[in-house]
Amino acid sequence: MGTEAVEDDADDADTSDAHDAYDALLDRVRRWNTVGSAAGVLGWDQQVMMPEGGTPARSRQLSTLSSIRHEMITDAETGDLLDTLADADLTDEQAAVVREVSREYERADAVPRRLVEEISEASTEALQAWEKAKDENDFDRFAPHLQRHVELKREYADHIDPDRDPYEVLFEEYEPCLSMERTEAILDELRETLVPLIDAIRASDADLAVDTFEGKFPEDEQEALARDALDLVGYDFDRGRLDVSSHPFTSGNQFDCRITTRFDESDPLAAVGSTIHEYGHAQYALGLPQKHFGTPLGDDRDLSVHESQSRLFENHVGRSRAFWERFLPTFQEQFPETDDATVEDAYEAVNQVYEDNLIRVEADELTYHLHIVVRFEIERDLVRGDLAVEDVPETWNDKYEQYLGIRPDTDSEGCLQDIHWSHGNFGYFPTYSLGSVMAAQLYAAAEHDIDDLDDKITAGEFEPLQEWLAENVHQHGSRYETNELVKRATGEALSADAFTDYVEAKYGELYGV
Amino acid sequence: MGTEAVEDDADDADTSDAHDAYDALLDRVRRWNTVGSAAGVLGWDQQVMMPEGGTPARSRQLSTLSSIRHEMITDAETGDLLDTLADADLTDEQAAVVREVSREYERADAVPRRLVEEISEASTEALQAWEKAKDENDFDRFAPHLQRHVELKREYADHIDPDRDPYEVLFEEYEPCLSMERTEAILDELRETLVPLIDAIRASDADLAVDTFEGKFPEDEQEALARDALDLVGYDFDRGRLDVSSHPFTSGNQFDCRITTRFDESDPLAAVGSTIHEYGHAQYALGLPQKHFGTPLGDDRDLSVHESQSRLFENHVGRSRAFWERFLPTFQEQFPETDDATVEDAYEAVNQVYEDNLIRVEADELTYHLHIVVRFEIERDLVRGDLAVEDVPETWNDKYEQYLGIRPDTDSEGCLQDIHWSHGNFGYFPTYSLGSVMAAQLYAAAEHDIDDLDDKITAGEFEPLQEWLAENVHQHGSRYETNELVKRATGEALSADAFTDYVEAKYGELYGV
Known part of the structure; x- marks a missing residue:
């Protein structure tokens, strides 16, 4: 045998080593993700x-x-396997798995377990303090806990990469594949578009039918209505459930993904919107490939993409004329007292832009993003050391006045309203707006690809949209990074353009601005 | 320093080593039991x-x-820690923990994981085959799976102790602290007492009021009634739930222990009995010491003791005149159509001895144990190699004829009726009868210790009984082995005497025999 034969053997051994290492890595990953799904x-x-x-x-x-x-x-062993695979000749699929697992490994390995536990303990204490502080409108009670979280999370970011902007490092915990630069550009564009648009809406003399659905709507009928909505859009109750919880959420995997919702007796439209929102999350999880359960190929592509799926159904479907053409008769069957309402009344009611709402989770489709921009700017500056904790309330109120033209009277309705900072979740808020922006871009592409999508929705035919989402988003799991996923689905990199086009056209028509 | 001082130092080191080893063992045990409770x-x-x-x-x-x-x-590491602790000077509490953990470790360590997985896979296949076989009355379909389980479980027992009776070894999986000798003696005594007693009852001309509660009783009202029963006996809904499942069961720990029940529209008395039975299980779990969560001191003392708690409430409370004096008015509030029924009617209805029931889970308090004796004798002989799988149906039917005077027409109503053998759970059945026997012995002791227990039950005062059970059973967790626990609570070793006294007195009076 000559040298070449020996080299061939060596190559075979390399390939076989890499093959074994990949299988061993996949076994490990499946195991830890299965523990995660049990949790x-x-x-x-x-x-x-x-x-x-x-x-x-x-x-x-x-x-x-x-x-x-x-x-x-x-x-x-995880690190050793990743080392073996770092320079191996891998298929695209294998390379994607190694990329995702490496990211998770490097972050987990960089941060001492002690610090993770400290943050977890600090969160338990901060949560209790926040609940009291919010109840009693007492920011000072929460301030030391917020300060502690800022310090711990800076330390956390420092372990991962001491040379980069700590806010960006924290943001990547929730959205690992979009740069802070692009994110800031998107949020800036949202602010620049929405502030004048909302001003114009407020200055307009449009008179939307916002009182049509006033009254008292019992919870049992609202729950039946929520189930009607889920049946219409095609939720698979053999792989899910609908329950009630104080904060609506979705939880599960491709075999079993469950929705919760809540009911306000004075606002049945909110329950419909919230249920369809959660359905979008669930449909994403249920569309992940079953054979890849427990691996990155069967796992969702993080928070922004997840939120894009919920917002797409909540806003682009659930706030459309086409949807209400179909759903209003069902609504009126549950609540015959609304028999006089027209489709246009429903459309206007679910799309009203509020004049004086201070609360993010009650915001409309436009002002919502200014709530996010305020939080983003404040938490970014806190983490970067450009803002002191004691100055948060004043800064919050100033920004609300500047962007939304309203000023909270209390911190309970101001900087204490959200739970996120009591968990130290700095970097989470932007993913909500990124999700909306992505939803608009995906929906525009779906509208382009599917003939007469509106008519199909009015006809109750949701399969073409579901199939488009399954093919372009759900089935890929975490195979592609976020931008690649969006580009493949829409032909363009992620930007705010589709969203600003959508809101300018929709709200321009609604309010005549 | 002289020799003594050196010895003192050595003693200190020993003590300190043992102390550290005990703490380390406890940490490990808490961790694996917490994983178990998550499962x-x-x-x-x-x-x-x-x-x-x-x-x-x-x-x-x-x-x-x-x-x-x-x-x-x-x-x-578990084995090393147990080795360190084997000869250490331990408190009684520590010694109990080491005893229990050693037993678990030795069994788990003796059996290859491969065999455990093989049994688990065999169970999945056997379960499917059993369901079909039962549906189609086709024992031959199930026979090879039963044969496979017999072989695998013999192999399992052989790994644990090749020198002992394999059935005894398997039985210890469910009841590790009672000898097979004592168990066989108890089951023999049950058979010898019950066969003639049941014969005498059948020969008697007593005419019990068994038709009083015939009718159709909707599930919703039955569920309300089950909640009434749980409220009466004192179930803590802040630490539990009541739900519906196809087979009633109880699941949980000292912080959160949940009950399920089921409803048969024609038989509301069954739902009351089943709910109170599960309550007895739950009350045991909820009475375990919270501070010992995850360790043997906070864990139940296996299946017989668990079953004693459920049977005590189902039979000694729920089938007593005292209980129905209290509960019949509540029952009649839910079901006013039964307003004519007297306490004696209810007492007779819940204590009727069936003439021709072939099904264990529908059996009365007396014939139940003959159903168990049949299963015990057959599975014991199967595992010992004294009975061939193919002869099980014939043997089953012969024993039913011999002990109960009835012969199944089909194997579906015969040896295919229970799920247990499809899991390979040989040795489980006897714990049901041991639980009943223990319940009778414990209840007799409670009646002795608590003045006018019957009157208290009729007055709805369940605290004295609960406290007696908490003090004598629940709070001890697995601190004592079963016999020691029973001796401390009742002054006597476990035997069938209290049970046979109880049934002879009760059914003698009811049927005049």
Whole structure:
């Protein structure tokens, strides 16, 4: 045998080593993700089913599973396998798995477990302080906890990469594949478009039919209506459930993904919107490939893409004339007292732009993003050290006045309204707006690709839209990074353009501006 | 320093080593038991809440948690710590923990993981075959799976102790602290007492009021009634839930223990009995010491003791005149059509001895144990190699004829009726009868210790009984082995005497025999 034959053998060995390493890595990843999905079931149960007294046992179960998962990820064997695979000749699919697992491994490995636990403990304390502070309109009670979170999260970012903007590093916890530069550009464009648009709407003399759906609508009928809406859009109850919880959420995987909602007796339209929003999340999870359960190829592409799926259904479907043409008769069957309402009344009611709403979760489709911009600018500056915790309330109120033309009277209605900072989740808020922007871009592409999409929705034919989303988004899992996914689906990089076109056309027509 | 001082130092080191080893062992045990309790939540969800499509993900979650738990138990470190503690000077409490953990470790360590997985896979296949075989009355379809389970379980027992009776070894999986000798003696005594007693009852001309509660009783009212019963006996809904499932069961721990029940529209008395039965299980779990969660001191003392708590409430409370004095008015509020029924009618209805019932789960308090004796004798002989699988149907039918005077027409109503053998759970059945026997012995002791217990029950005062059970049973967790626990609570070793006294007195009076 000559040298070449020896080289061939060596090549074979390399290929076989890489093959074995890949299989071993995949086994490990499946295992830790399966532990994560088990913890997800416990989290769902905690919020939906668990009796109050169960908390101590549940906390220990969840922290034990979390620490087992962390140990599996950071095990030296994970690093060795990734080293073996770093220069190996991999298929695109394998390369995507290695890319995603490497990112997760590097972050988990960089941050000491002690710090993760410290943040978790700080969150428990901060959450209690925040609840009290919000109840009693007492920012000072929460301030030291916010300060502590800023310090711990800076330390966290520093472990991951001491040379980069710590806010960007934290943002990547929720959206790892979009740059801060692009994100800031999108949020700037939203602010620049929406502030004048909202001003014009307020200055207009349009008179929308906002009182048509006033009254008292019992919860049982609202729940039946929510189920009607889910049946219409095509939720698969053999792989899901609808329950009630204090904060609506979606939880699960491609085999079993469950929705919760809540009901306000004075506002049945909100329940419909919220249920369809959660349906969009669930449909994404249920559309992930079953054979890749537990691996990045069967896992969702992070928060912005997830939110794009919920916003697409909430806004582009649920706030369209086409949807209400179909759904209003169903609504009126549950609530015959609204028999006089027209489709146009419903369309106007679900699309009204509020004059004086201070609360993010009650915001309309336009002002919503200014709520986000305020939070983004404040948390970014806090983490970067450009804003002191004590100055948060004043800054918050000034920005609300500047962007939305309203000023909170209390911190409870101001900078204490959201739970996110009590968990130290800096960098989470932008993903909400990124999701909306992405929803608009995806929906425009779907409208382009599907003939007469509006007519199909009015006819109750949701399959073409579902198939388009499954083919262009759901089936890919985390195979592509966010921008690549968006480009493949829409032909363009992610930008705010489709969103600004959409709102300018829609609200221009509605308000005559 | 002289020799003594050196010895003192050595003693200190020993003590300190043992102390550290005990703490380390306890940490490990808490961790694996917490994983086990997390799996318990997933199991509850699977039976009560999970949509059908969720099965593939749930199976993987449960098998992953099971394998993680097994790895933790059998980790070499567990064995090393137990070795260190084997000859250490321990408190009684510590010694109890080491005894229980050693038993679990030795069994888990002795059996190869491969065999555990093989049994689990065989069970999945056997379960499907059993369901079909039962549906189609086709024992031959199930026979090869039963044969496979017999072989696998013999192999399992052989790994644990090749020198002992394999059936005894398997029985210890469910009841590790009672000898087979005592168990066989108890079951023999039950058979010898009950066969003639039931013969005498059938020969008697007593005419019990068994038709009083015939009719159709809607599920919603039955559920309200089940909640009334739970409120009466004192179930803490802040630490539990009541749901519906196809097979009633109880699942949870000292912080959160949940009950399920089921409803038969023609038989509201069955739902009351079943709910109170599960309540007894739940009350045991909820009475375990919270501070010992995740350790043997906070864990139940296996199946016989668990069943004693459920049977005590189902039979000694729920089938008593005292209970129906209290509960009949509540029953009649839910079901006014039964207003003519007297307490004696209710007492007779819940205590009727069936003439021709072939089904264990529908059996009365007396014939029940003959159903168990048949199963015990057959599975014991199967595992010992004294009975061939092909002879099971004939043997089953002969024994039913011999002990109960009835012969099944089909195997579906005969040896195919129970799920247990499709899981390979040989040795489980006897714990049902041991639980009844223990319930009678404990209740007799409680009646002795608590003045006018009957009057208290009629007055709705359940605290004295609960406190007696908490003090004598629940609070001890697995601190004492079963016999020691029973002796401390009742002054006597476990025997069938209290049970035979109870049934002879009760049914003698009811049927005049």
